[in-house]
Amino acid sequence: MGVSGCGKSTVGRLLAERLGVNFVEGDALHSDRNVAKMAAGVPLTDADRHGWLQAVAEQLNNPTAEASGVVASCSALKRIYRDLLRAGAPDLRFVFLHGDRALLAQRLGSRSGHYMPPSLLESQLDTLEPPGDDEAPIRLDIALAPPRLVEQALQALQALENPS
Template structure:
């Protein structure tokens, strides 16, 4: 628990296979918030490139990140709440997404390469092929303390991971009624 203001938006980040979508969806459900998958903001050219086994360049990512940031602003400024699942691997990417807002916080899903490789290999019908995992880890810049991240280990059950995130959230925390 901290004296930080309660966030309007949480960005669940990590490399492909760390559980961003699964954890993000469960966290959003627990909080009564909307869930948004950042992959839905990729232009078709990015999806085609990744499906062909080609890592994205920063030039590919900037428009995608700006689109997500605009949606974060729209949600937070309207008083709504959301959890976003987004790789946000570099500090520069997170800076675009958070852009100095105190009401947007990062949740970093931390896991070993071996565990994540096992999970990626088990996935079916995902546009990110296992061969791109090395580029994900090479790109990853773990969030620093100045980014005020909530850091959780992914070496646990989904419920335990979500519990670990919720336990770190500032209080009082805005949970929206599911009624």
């Protein structure tokens, strides 16, 4: 989870590969209307995001995901969004990718072929409610290379499964 440009898809794919589970690209679940709105530089509202979050939740809550696990990329910017995702998947863990605004802007500026324009970074940062300690997030600084982030995520997940 995190704002656009933080590396959710890259880290998520690598993490899913290392865990041997399926990866769900949250961006692919947006409606055509949402994609068009974002492509036009218009931030999504809570109402816009609701159906999309439900689609992500369905991917997390399906029997295959429950049996074998799944990694999904999803901005999950607000606690109410994360609560909706957790409602059907109580064991859901969030890996919060966060970083410097300048680094995020640089990444968005150099990204091609994505509908999310760099101009929406500020609205995402304004919307972001970082997960609280009570949500037990795995917080990772995106200044590190994706393979290192995956290693840190794996270590944190293992520690959650096998507390000392």
